[in-house]
Amino acid sequence: xxxxxxxxxxxxxxxxxxxxxxxxxxxxxxxxxxxxxxxxxxxxxxxxxxxxxxxxxxxxxxxxxxxxxxxxxxxxxxxxxxxxxxxxxxxxxxxxxxxxxxxxxxxxxxxxxxxxxxxxxxxxxxxxxxxxxxxxxxxxxxxxxxxxxxxxxxxxxxxxxxxxxxxxxxxxxxxxxxxxxxxx
Numbered sequence: 001x002x003x004x005x006x007x008x009x010x011x012x013x014x015x016x017x018x019x020x021x022x023x024x025x026x027x028x029x030x031x032x033x034x035x036x037x038x039x040x041x042x043x044x045x046x047x048x049x050x051x052x053x054x055x056x057x058x059x060x061x062x063x064x065x066x067x068x069x070x071x072x073x074x075x076x077x078x079x080x081x082x083x084x085x086x087x088x089x090x091x092x093x094x095x096x097x098x099x100x101x102x103x104x105x106x107x108x109x110x111x112x113x114x115x116x117x118x119x120x121x122x123x124x125x126x127x128x129x130x131x132x133x134x135x136x137x138x139x140x141x142x143x144x145x146x147x148x149x150x151x152x153x154x155x156x157x158x159x160x161x162x163x164x165x166x167x168x169x170x171x172x173x174x175x176x177x178x179x180x181x182x183x184x
Contacts, residue, residue: 005056007056008054009046009047009056009061010047010058010060010061012043012046012047013047013061013064014064015043016043016044016047016071016072017064017067017068017071019039019040019043020068020072021071023037023079024078027140034137040072044068044069044129044133047065047068048065048121062177063118066117066119069119069125069129070119073129076133076136079140080135081096092147092154099157102161103119105165106161106164106165107119110168110174113174114173114174116174119164120167120175120177120178122178122179122180123180124160124163124180128157131149131152131156132153132157135149163180163181166181
């Protein structure tokens with residue numbers, strides 16, 4: 001039993017990755033989509049919490065969490081921008097594309113400077129994830145793209161990405177669990 005518990009956080013991360021892809025098939029089934037979406041959110045919270053609680057944090061777990069976040073965010077954006085066929089302003093499209101390019105640049109910068117593929121679990125990145133997590137069901141339920149929540153997610157994403165890039169450039173060692181520029 002202890003062996004299973006030791007791997008449970010990583011299992012939850014892998015499940016989250018698979019469920020993220022399942023969302024693509026469920027977009028026309030709002031209730032199922034929202035249930036799976038909620039399960040993804042719960043597993044995202046539980047994997048890290050369980051790893052800390054069971055004292056089984058690992059580099060693999062941190063990487064699986066980052067992969068899960070990336071898969072979830074990319075699929076969520078794909079659903080909102082392409083599958084829902086919402087009328088999206090060109091400015092919003094360009095801002096989201098720029099965020100994506102900056103996030104990719106941060107990932108490549110991490111790879112170049114620290115020789116790993118990872119994204120930091122900063123407070124800003126977590127807040128961006130939470131706001132995006134709340135935005136997608138709002139878009140699905142209303143079948144619209146509300147400008148104020150979208151603007152908030154975009155602004156938070158820019159700030160979090162710039163903070164992460166500053167952290168990468170200003171630190172000689174890489175700590176995936178760095179909270180912010182203001183605290184380690």
